Amino acid sequence: MTIHHAKLTIATIKTTEDMDRIQKRFIEPEFDRTQARLDAVRMLATMMEMQKKIIGLSSTAEPIVKMLELSTIHVKQETSKWLDEQVLLSCAIITIYDKEDYGWFIPLTEETLSEPKVPKDLAIVLKYAKEHGCSWVMFDQDCDEGEVDLPVYEWGTHGMN
Numbered sequence: 001m002t003i004h005h006a007k008l009t010i011a012t013i014k015t016t017e018d019m020d021r022i023q024k025r026f027i028e029p030e031f032d033r034t035q036a037r038l039d040a041v042r043m044l045a046t047m048m049e050m051q052k053k054i055i056g057l058s059s060t061a062e063p064i065v066k067m068l069e070l071s072t073i074h075v076k077q078e079t080s081k082w083l084d085e086q087v088l089l090s091c092a093i094i095t096i097y098d099k100e101d102y103g104w105f106i107p108l109t110e111e112t113l114s115e116p117k118v119p120k121d122l123a124i125v126l127k128y129a130k131e132h133g134c135s136w137v138m139f140d141q142d143c144d145e146g147e148v149d150l151p152v153y154e155w156g157t158h159g160m161n
Contacts, residue, residue, distance in 0.1 A: 044105055044136070047097050067136040068129040070150070071143040072103055077155045079119040083139075093117045103139035125150060 044067075072080060083104050086092040094112045097105040106112065108130050118126070128150055129137045145152060 040099060040138075043097070043099075044138075047105060047107075065135040066133050067138055068125075068132065068134045068148075069138045069140065069143055069146075070125065070148065071145050072139045072141045073145060073152050073155065074121075074125055074148070074150045075139065076119070076121050076153045079122050080155075082119055083122070099138065099140060102141050103143075106137045106139075108135055108137065121151065121153065 075083070083096055084098075086094065086096045087098045087104065094115050095107055095109065097107075099105055106126065108126060112118070113126055113130060125137060128148070
């Protein structure tokens with residue numbers, strides 16, 4: 001039966017349009033941004049619960065937090081590499097959660113805001129977020145530059161490494 005199905009599929013590819021249609025449907029499924037954002041929100045909620053336990057907040061603490069959503073271009077490319085390294089370290093300088101290959105989530109704690117080893121460009125962003133009442137910063141390579149009063153840095157290549 002599998003062989004018959006394979007022959008039937010091959011027989012229907014007669015034109016380049018057929019090939020494009022098959023390729024888009026089976027080989028390159030369209031990226032579902034809505035699902036990716038829902039997954040990111042679920043991941044953030046889990047991380048926030050973990051963070052509450054780490055800093056000793058009860059589960060009854062205010063469940064709504066403000067998060068600054070920024071493009072990764074608001075940090076230097078060297079800083080993005082530093083952030084990737086921190087995610088992998090068991091004894092990282094500050095708490096950073098990986099947003100898969102798209103960026104990072106950073107909770108704004110007193111330690112994060114006062115750590116002298118944080119790159120200066122990142123420290124500027126963290127201070128900006130805190131001054132605007134945020135508890136988290138989310139960097140995402142797909143975010144627009146936005147209308148924030150923060151520096152923008154040119155990267156040698158587009159996107160994340």
